[in-house]
Amino acid sequence: MTIEVEQKALVTATFSRRMTVQLQQDNSVDARIKGKRLKPVCGDRVIVRPIPNEADWLITEVLPRDNELSRPNSRGQAEVLAANLTFLCVLVADPPQPDWFIVDRYLCAAELMQIAAAVIFNKLDIVPDGEALRDEMRVFNSIGYATVFCSAKSGENIRQVERLLSGQISIVVGQSGVGKSSLINRLVDDADQKTAAVSTASGEGRHTTVNSVMLQLADGGAVIDSPGVRDYAPATVSPGEVLTGFREIAEFGRSCRFANCHHLREPGCAVKTAVDEHAISARRYESYRRLLALSNRLAEKRPAR
Ligand SMILES: Nc1nc2c(ncn2[C@@H]2O[C@H](COP(=O)(O)OP(=O)(O)OP(=O)(O)O)[C@@H](O)[C@H]2O)c(=O)[nH]1
Ligand SMILES: [Mg+2]
Ligand SMILES: [Zn+2]
Structure with a gap:
């Protein structure tokens, strides 16, 4: 009798707690998840093992994610x-x-x-x-x-x-x-x-x-x-993350007078100047302010991570 052991697989489809995973031999199989705490998603590399007498495989572990x-x-x-x-x-x-x-x-x-x-x-x-x-x-x-x-x-x-x-x-x-x-x-x-x-x-x-x-x-x-x-928009990020998430604002922000400038009303803000001079899109800047406000509101409600 051959005993199939656990192996690495890739999650290629999710439907609630049901998944499709691609095994190393390139074939796709259905899989369920061991326990309630594991939350595999599409793109996850996981460890799976066969379930005796069933077509389903069992996901026992989610490997560390790049992002x-x-x-x-x-x-x-x-x-x-x-x-x-x-x-x-x-x-x-x-x-x-x-x-x-x-x-x-x-x-x-x-x-x-x-x-x-x-x-x-x-x-x-x-x-x-x-x-x-x-x-x-x-x-x-x-x-x-x-x-x-x-x-x-x-x-x-x-x-x-x-x-x-x-x-x-x-x-x-x-x-x-x-x-x-x-x-x-x-x-x-x-x-x-x-x-x-x-x-x-x-x-x-x-x-x-x-x-x-x-x-x-x-x-x-x-x-x-x-x-x-x-x-859906993506999940709201921390105020610090908003500051780095708008690449042209982060770029101009390096020339602000204050290193911790939030580009709102601070003096010597290179971002505000760039918006005035149309080097930064006023609409993108508005998105930045809106997301920062959203993020601040959420940070007030939540204990710091
Ligand atoms: N005229 C035109 N219609 C399109 C085009 N691409 C998609 N559609 C139509 O737009 C509608 C929505 O397309 P979907 O592909 O279902 O859109 P989706 O982004 O997957 O939508 P969700 O799954 O609800 O998020 C359908 O009626 C499509 O036929 C296109 O290039 N031109
Ligand atoms: Mg769709
Ligand atoms: Zn600034």
Whole structure:
């Protein structure tokens, strides 16, 4: 008799406490989780072992993470959505009307995870001229984020998206209905079924991805589809983290008179000057102030970590 021992695996789909994991031999199996305290997410490297006389495997351990992306659950508590990412892709479209604060918050999360990020404008086939949109996209580009205008429907510029994601472990995030699942279906053969499988169980009566699923890309790498339910933004971070999460503000902030400048009303603030001189986007600066205020409010409510 052969005794199958424990081995490393990769979590590739989660649905509440049920998971799909990819074993070292590359085959995917269903898995459950040992105990209540383990909380594996998509992208996690885990230890699994077979359960005698069952098709399911058991996840017994979550290995240390390189990074994690968190956002609030329905009770407002931060919950990890995915782990071990190398790239973050924020998708916007029109409709739904872009909420740039959500985009900025995701970019802030990417900065804190120390991974690269891109802003992708989808539904290029229906957006009329969109000068205002293009101006916003130009702002992201000017501070070093890759930007692409594409259409998951027509296929326009999908090659550019493929090139961005190639070899990366990415997550696609953004408001509900921007076309995350549609874009991933374009990028991955047979993704339809897999994204649909996690989409139908939401009970919200519409096609919504409620859990995360990771799909392999043909050119190497993988991409995670995430639910945009109720337009979640990432979990709120500490005030100190907000200060480093807006890269152009952090950059100009090095020239402020005071090293601990919060770039609000302090004298000699290089950030305020840069906003006045249009070297920093006033809209991005407003997002910064808004997120800092949110973060401060939360810090007051919570004991320090
Ligand atoms: N015209 C047009 N419609 C698109 C495009 N991409 C997606 N859609 C449509 O937009 C709607 C939402 O697409 P989804 O892919 O489900 O959006 P999602 O971001 O995955 O939404 P959630 O899972 O709810 O977060 C669907 O009706 C799609 O057919 C596009 O490039 N052009
Ligand atoms: Mg979806
Ligand atoms: Zn300052």
